[in-house]
Amino acid sequence: MSAVGVPLRRPGIRLVSVDDGGELRRGDEVLCRLNVSAVALWVLCDGATRIDEIIDAVCEISGRPVEVVSVEVEATLADLRRNGVLDLLDDVGEHDPA
Amino acid sequence: VDIVDAVIAVIIADSSALERAAVAAALAERGFSVVGTVNGVEELLPAVRGRAPDVVVLVDPLPLVEACVVLKAMSAPPRVVVVSDRRDEQAVLAVVEAGVDGFLPSDTTPDSLGETIRRVAGGEASIPGELLGALLRGLIQRRREEDAAMVLFNRLTRREREILRLLADGNDQDGIAGALHLSTNTARTHVQNVLRKLEVRSRVDAVALARRHEWFDRFGPSAGRPGGEGP
Numbered sequence: 365m366s367a368v369g370v371p372l373r374r375p376g377i378r379l380v381s382v383d384d385g386g387e388l389r390r391g392d393e394v395l396c397r398l399n400v401s402a403v404a405l406w407v408l409c410d411g412a413t414r415i416d417e418i419i420d421a422v423c424e425i426s427g428r429p430v431e432v433v434s435v436e437v438e439a440t441l442a443d444l445r446r447n448g449v450l451d452l453l454d455d456v457g458e459h460d461p462a
Numbered sequence: 463v464d465i466v467d468a469v470i471a472v473i474i475a476d477s478s479a480l481e482r483a484a485v486a487a488a489l490a491e492r493g494f495s496v497v498g499t500v501n502g503v504e505e506l507l508p509a510v511r512g513r514a515p516d517v518v519v520l521v522d523p524l525p526l527v528e529a530c531v532v533l534k535a536m537s538a539p540p541r542v543v544v545v546s547d548r549r550d551e552q553a554v555l556a557v558v559e560a561g562v563d564g565f566l567p568s569d570t571t572p573d574s575l576g577e578t579i580r581r582v583a584g585g586e587a588s589i590p591g592e593l594l595g596a597l598l599r600g601l602i603q604r605r606r607e608e609d610a611a612m613v614l615f616n617r618l619t620r621r622e623r624e625i626l627r628l629l630a631d632g633n634d635q636d637g638i639a640g641a642l643h644l645s646t647n648t649a650r651t652h653v654q655n656v657l658r659k660l661e662v663r664s665r666v667d668a669v670a671l672a673r674r675h676e677w678f679d680r681f682g683p684s685a686g687r688p689g690g691e692g693p
Contacts, residue, residue: 385591399591400591400592400594401591401594403591403594403595404591404594404595404597404598405595405598406595407595407596407598407599408595408598408599408602413599413602417602417605417606418598418602420601420602420605421597421598421601421602421605422598424558424559424601425558425587425589425594425597425598425601426586426587427563427585427587428587
């Protein structure tokens with residue numbers, strides 16, 4: 365995955381807070397667990413926010429270099445896609461924001 | 463010597479004398495070197511200049527944004543941790559944009575404060591997880607607004623930027639005409655073009671837009687776009 369595209373949460377999946385992050389569930393089934401950083405990213409996967417915007421904002425808050433942040437963000441999004449909870453759109457507006 | 467392996471020097475800024483003493487004692491117990499405590503922003507800068515702490519802990523209700531800005535403007539700024547009950551996105555976003563490195567709620571434990579100080583002294587940022595999503599969203603929204611505003615600003619010719627500056631200085635059409643040696647009708651046309659290009663309804667809105675995005679400070683009236691004079 366490169367730093368282009370717009371991540372979008374798949375419908376029917378809800379985030380449940382747990383002590384050290386969150387769980388993504390479909391009904392009662394736990395699909396995956398997220399740490400606090402991944403929870404923050406998940407919130408931004410609304411079909412209207414580009415990956416490069418997410419990376420820039422994480423860089424600003426964390427003060428870490430874009431080379432490091434982009435690898436982490438892209439890895440997290442790739443995990444979410446592998447877990448079947450996230451799609452990656454080409455452009456803003458391809459789908460209505462979640 | 464890596465800073466996380468060295469004794470970390472800390473200054474505590476807190477308007478409550480009791481809290482200052484308690485926080486200083488708790489940090490000293492955990493191996494930090496508390497090199498100063500101050501009760502306000504006025505005392506903070508001299509203390510930081512004189513004692514060069516690695517980390518400054520700012521405790522609400524100090525003016526957190528003002529203090530962060532002052533500290534981060536120093537030639538060798540310390541890392542900054544804020545302890546505050548403010549949980550609203552805008553308030554936290556403001557201190558993050560001012561350069562704060564760590565943010566903790568007021569009901570934090572001494573151990574959490576110590577851990578946060580070690581993390582920020584080591585170059586990391588430390589923001590509560592429950593605030594991260596809202597903060598990121600706020601930052602992204604602000605950047606989008608800045609980008610959209612720049613599109614509007616870039617529509618203006620050099621002359622129209624001068625007109626905008628003169629409007630901000632309180633000039634009416636006659637004043638603009640006199641300052642730029644134009645006819646009143648020409649000045650009026652320029653003003654109308656400025657409002658149209660900025661997509662605002664009034665001169666007040668145009669000036670407010672320029673000030674909100676700090677165009678005068680960032681670019682000045684003479685910062686003409688490539689291509690020079692326009693219509």
